[in-house]
Amino acid sequence: MDHSATTPVDPLVMDAMLPYFTERFGNASSLHSFGQEAAEALSDSRSMVAESIGAREEEIIFTSGGTESDNIALQGVLSREAGKRQHIITSVIEHPAVLNTCSFLEGMGHEVTYVPVDSEGIVDLGEVERAVRDNTVLISIMHANNEIGTIQPVKEIAGIAKENDLYLHTDAVQSVGKIPVDVNELGVDMLSMSSHKIHGPKGIGALYVREGTTLDPVIFGGGHERGLRPGTENIPGIVGLAKAVSLASERLGTDSVHMKNLRDSLTKSVFGTISDVRLNGHSTQRLPNNANFSFRDVEGESLLMMLDMAGIAVSTGSACSSRSLHSSHVLTSIGLEPDYIHGSVRISLGRENTMDEIDHLTGVLQETVAKLRQISSPGQC
Amino acid sequence: MDHSATTPVDPLVMDAMLPYFTERFGNASSLHSFGQEAAEALSDSRSMVAESIGAREEEIIFTSGGTESDNIALQGVLSREAGKRQHIITSVIEHPAVLNTCSFLEGMGHEVTYVPVDSEGIVDLGEVERAVRDNTVLISIMHANNEIGTIQPVKEIAGIAKENDLYLHTDAVQSVGKIPVDVNELGVDMLSMSSHKIHGPKGIGALYVREGTTLDPVIFGGGHERGLRPGTENIPGIVGLAKAVSLASERLGTDSVHMKNLRDSLTKSVFGTISDVRLNGHSTQRLPNNANFSFRDVEGESLLMMLDMAGIAVSTGSACSSRSLHSSHVLTSIGLEPDYIHGSVRISLGRENTMDEIDHLTGVLQETVAKLRQISSPGQC
Amino acid sequence: MYSRKTIEEFTNPKNVGVIEDADGVGEVGSTVDGDVITMYVKVKDDVLTDVKFKTFGCVVAISTSTMVTQLAKGKTIEEALAISNEDVQEALGGLPEGKGRCSGFALDALHKAIEDYRNKKA
Amino acid sequence: MYSRKTIEEFTNPKNVGVIEDADGVGEVGSTVDGDVITMYVKVKDDVLTDVKFKTFGCVVAISTSTMVTQLAKGKTIEEALAISNEDVQEALGGLPEGKGRCSGFALDALHKAIEDYRNKKA
Numbered sequence A, B: 001m002d003h004s005a006t007t008p009v010d011p012l013v014m015d016a017m018l019p020y021f022t023e024r025f026g027n028a029s030s031l032h033s034f035g036q037e038a039a040e041a042l043s044d045s046r047s048m049v050a051e052s053i054g055a056r057e058e059e060i061i062f063t064s065g066g067t068e069s070d071n072i073a074l075q076g077v078l079s080r081e082a083g084k085r086q087h088i089i090t091s092v093i094e095h096p097a098v099l100n101t102c103s104f105l106e107g108m109g110h111e112v113t114y115v116p117v118d119s120e121g122i123v124d125l126g127e128v129e130r131a132v133r134d135n136t137v138l139i140s141i142m143h144a145n146n147e148i149g150t151i152q153p154v155k156e157i158a159g160i161a162k163e164n165d166l167y168l169h170t171d172a173v174q175s176v177g178k179i180p181v182d183v184n185e186l187g188v189d190m191l192s193m194s195s196h197k198i199h200g201p202k203g204i205g206a207l208y209v210r211e212g213t214t215l216d217p218v219i220f221g222g223g224h225e226r227g228l229r230p231g232t233e234n235i236p237g238i239v240g241l242a243k244a245v246s247l248a249s250e251r252l253g254t255d256s257v258h259m260k261n262l263r264d265s266l267t268k269s270v271f272g273t274i275s276d277v278r279l280n281g282h283s284t285q286r287l288p289n290n291a292n293f294s295f296r297d298v299e300g301e302s303l304l305m306m307l308d309m310a311g312i313a314v315s316t317g318s319a320c321s322s323r324s325l326h327s328s329h330v331l332t333s334i335g336l337e338p339d340y341i342h343g344s345v346r347i348s349l350g351r352e353n354t355m356d357e358i359d360h361l362t363g364v365l366q367e368t369v370a371k372l373r374q375i376s377s378p379g380q381c
Numbered sequence C, D: 001m002y003s004r005k006t007i008e009e010f011t012n013p014k015n016v017g018v019i020e021d022a023d024g025v026g027e028v029g030s031t032v033d034g035d036v037i038t039m040y041v042k043v044k045d046d047v048l049t050d051v052k053f054k055t056f057g058c059v060v061a062i063s064t065s066t067m068v069t070q071l072a073k074g075k076t077i078e079e080a081l082a083i084s085n086e087d088v089q090e091a092l093g094g095l096p097e098g099k100g101r102c103s104g105f106a107l108d109a110l111h112k113a114i115e116d117y118r119n120k121k122a
């Protein structure tokens, strides 16, 4: 139940990829027929990915994952000219791939405004609008948050971007496959996605780049991906991403209803059986598969470990930051109280989860929280 | 016979990877046991890769391929401080991943000396030595060239680097698995490799970084790979690379003798049966699997296409540049005459090639060259 | 990765609890930092006849807490003060890299409890 | 990717050769650039009774050369001059993107050959 961290590769995706590892192993840039097969797979995959988000084939660039997509979008727009000082607007709850790229860009002399979120984790539109300056070139606001699942008002932000003639990037790594994602509906110029979050393989992702958006590459080499992302194309990965994306689109309707039912039932039982608990994030503007609870007097890693011993995988804070002992920047940003902030778990469901699993999870959660509180609270001997 | 462009994944590599796509799909940064399995695979793979080149586990960083490894090495060493002007020494025959990164760095205000090669494609040591300046920080010279297979005197260059207290990087994408590669033997501080050139999967590579070498990352995000290469680790890819590398080491002795025998026999027959032909590169200081011929009055793409129709894959120039009509920068650098420069093919053998295939190739080459000359030369009606 | 022993101790911690009439109490950490360890000692003739703990914290915080109580219980104060961070880590079958730092907290709490006992006695 | 027709024409080019007593010869390109196309024409009563070529060059250079000779042969000079780049490409079943540029070279050579014929006649 840690599907926001990563997902197993779907068997249908695996089947699609397999031939490209062995028989059809060519280099898409080669002229000979082995290479031509690869070139066809590349082009077909690009259309599939494009179609799933309402884009055109030429607007899709394959990358090595969500992190690189975010980096190309941000580093690609901001000037590298010495002394050129440009401004980005982003939010305090972005993924480290955006936040750390922003601090790198600040180090290069650029400026960044980190717009706050309200107590439910939604970006304040007024603050976005007020943050616009003369030298602002880019707004980057994530579509859905990876920890608390809140869905940001990207469409409304697109209005602000358009009015001020700014590029708009959105990190849709968590929303693709969970809620409808359409680049024209959202009004974004760039959009990041990652394959391994949607039952595709790891090490591959994509960046949507609206026609007319001028980007500089981050890494340099051969002319692959219009020079924006050189390196021999990872054809099996690309084929896998395309299959995963198109399966996700196909299944979106049924899967999201299924996951939302499970999630809502989980939330109800947790509140019914455990005291001193918070649901972090927004009650309705959130991904259908995400629940993020904070339990008072319980520490996240310990909770995680006990759930793990019961065969249940969840995460605390974001998987990416779990090695540090700091509390999550997202939970801090929504102003969660100190006695709750360390006791948070993210439960992110997948299409294959069942109601029985939810019942089991609720039972184990109840026992575990009780046990850890018994160890921790002086009040409970 | 285009193994320098890319190779099919070895069945043993495939077997090693497969479980990590599905059952063992965890995120190596997660704390729970699915994640821990991934973390173990990551660590084991890192040791395997390290061991194969005489390095230590902590000195290996996984990347998305050879291009990214080269970029991290070069961009990582050169300062991003505005106004800071540093100097790199490289060669005219590097791969575009190095050359284009160098021009990017020149655009940022740094300086680059492109050392020439002799008519056999070997870098001139004296020129390397003379190129050293006060502000030189890095020498980057490839171990083996991807087009003409020449092996550069990296060990001797390491002497120059050491004397002048410079970092030394080598692009070993083509040499790993073909000739012995040991970072201490070579005396390099950084070394790039790519998995898909040695029967591993595409989209994964590694950079060796000697302890004490200070590098800045190129992309930013979570703390993966010591912050030097963030993004959810591509565990199946990493496991595949490790398996490929260790198979290549194991098989190096037998495979290189086998490929050298085939190559030498090919060269002999080509010179025996076709007139007006050159072998580009050095006669002995070259990869055992590489032959690069130039045929007078024959154009490379046409030759390639005809061989392809006979079921034989080769490349002309480098696969990466085959879409442009320019002639290879490597062949230009060795001073090949104009009537030969467009008629070059690279034949890069793999372990699975046989003597029968070589005989077949020689026959087809002879016919094809004759046919194309008949179309092209006024002398032969 | 945690050792089997660490996970065992974490899952079934011994000596959890409050000693109501403790001779010494020591607390380290704060809720804000994410780890709070409280140690309670009962002393008779310079011997720690009972040691109990309450810990809000991570796997290392809990497993070192229970291990410290087990190592200290029945020892003289002098012997208990001689228990080192290495002793605790060894008894737990080693701790993952980067987690060693936390492992000192439980010992610190024990030392504070002993100090508290001495202060009260003095 | 080349069309089936392009590959067919490339593999079995028609009208390859030199016309020793040509009425006009036209050459474009140079060995340095990597493409040299030479067209030979035989003219009778304003009709191209024979057209032959020699081409050193890529797949497009060779396939457009043979296609141009086939389209031009038997036509009047005026008709031959009216053959467009699009006609050649269409006859070849289309050319890959970015390769259209080269496709004009063979026509250029034919035009030069016709010019050469006219100059000689004048």
Ligand SMILES: Cc1ncc(COP(=O)(O)O)c(C=O)c1O
Binding pocket: A004, A064, A065, A066, A067, A068, A070, A095, A097, A142, A144, A145, A146, A171, A173, A174, A194, A195, A196, A205, A320, B230, B231, B232, B233
């Ligand atoms: C919102 C968000 N952005 C970016 C990323 C980075 O994606 P990847 O790990 O594929 O590089 C993640 C996943 O960790 C994410 O959840």
Ligand SMILES: Cc1ncc(COP(=O)(O)O)c(C=O)c1O
Binding pocket: A230, A231, A232, A233, B004, B064, B065, B066, B067, B068, B070, B095, B097, B142, B144, B145, B146, B171, B173, B174, B194, B195, B196, B205, B320
């Ligand atoms: C010498 C050399 N360096 C770098 C590369 C780039 O490697 P990759 O395509 O894995 O990014 C290649 C392969 O194209 C190469 O031959």
